[in-house]
Amino acid sequence: MNKAQLIELVQINCSGGRVSKDVHGKYHPLVLERYIELAYSSLLVGSYEKNPKNIDLYQKVYPSVSFTFDKTRGMHYSELPAKLVELPNQAAIVHVGPQKDHNYGFAPVSSGSGPIFGELEVNLIDDVPEYIVEGTNIYYPNITDDYNPVLMKLIPVFSAFGRLDTIYMPKGQDTALFGIVNQLMQSLKITPEDLNNDNNSKQV
């Protein structure tokens, strides 16, 4: 199912059936998208914690992310092309590497590891390009311009997918998404519970 279809399905689900004109405005797709994003991220984190190896389906490839030189810090950097699902251990960054060489990847290092690796042999004998994630940027301490632009495989949040991108849900969690979205909308009174048994779908 693609993203647009999923949003529409959630919209139908929230309205309890066919979407009539007045309900359509009430559950605006952009608002629904934000709620689906919360639910989607929550389901992905749960799935990752159960089985960290099963994340390939949720990634999106950004084949051409260029980097520039930050004169202040003396390092190259690029901006992350999308907001990421907050998976543990920065697992949402699946791969950063050259555009065309599938067999070669850059090595992520933690932000504070520079002074430690700087004193160890590994920095002297291994020239694999490193990257450090700092907020919404990725810094490359030892990259050369030959690698520009780089390829990134990321697990982005729901809103970063295009309308026609296929959205995969964790196994067996398809229907859970609707429940979570409903629950979130209920708690924020986006979909107030109808307490009156008056055969009227409107909440007024």
Place this chain on the structure above:
Amino acid sequence: MSDNTNTSAVVTIRYVVMSILNQLQEYSMKDYKYLAQLVIEGYTDINLWTLGTVNVVYVSMDPDSKILNFPSDMVDYYKIGYINNGRVYNLTLNDDLALPRATSCGHTLNDFNAGNINFGYYYTDHYYNGTYNNKLFGLGGGLNDSYYRIDKERNCILFSNNLPSKDFVIEYKSTGVSLTSQTLIPRQAVKTLQNYVHWQRIEHDVRVGANQKDRKQNLYLQELEKLRDFEYTPTMQEYLDSLYEDIKQVPKR
């Protein structure tokens, strides 16, 4: 060169790291540098204590100071000799040579007399200056005509001053990890290194129980023992050579 289709007998540090990541089914580069450093430390350790690797270096001494700096990767030496007319003469350790501390490095040392020269040692086969040198003969210890002393404080060697040459050959035990070229790890050491890394990964983790740590350490020690067997066991031909060396034909009585 024969057309060999088998896998290589030597591998790289990167290969060992990737094989460890594969064993862990960790298909990302997240721990790459951490593991690479562990492999380097493990290989240095195995190289120093188990593998019989020997490095040879040709160096020139400063004729004024009579001091020769060690190669930076030298952990210990096997043989020190000088080259004269294409032959290598072993030198003898003499801890009575005065170390030049009171003055500059140009301190003059005492002369030593030459002794008889009758015996020699083999040097490891090696390439030097584009030439393959096999079995250079050094001359036996205790009978040499020049002497040296190791100055560990300054990481150098001090020579007596009656040397006919300033060119030396040092056979030594290296750290085994090259900074300038690809470090090649013998295939037989790969499993030992893998187990070393698996053990070290948990050894300093307080959340891991002592039984797990012991188990991983034992697995490493088992592989280390296998490697020792591999390295130290002579081949059948070497054994026969050794056996036949002492066999003599004598007249029957």
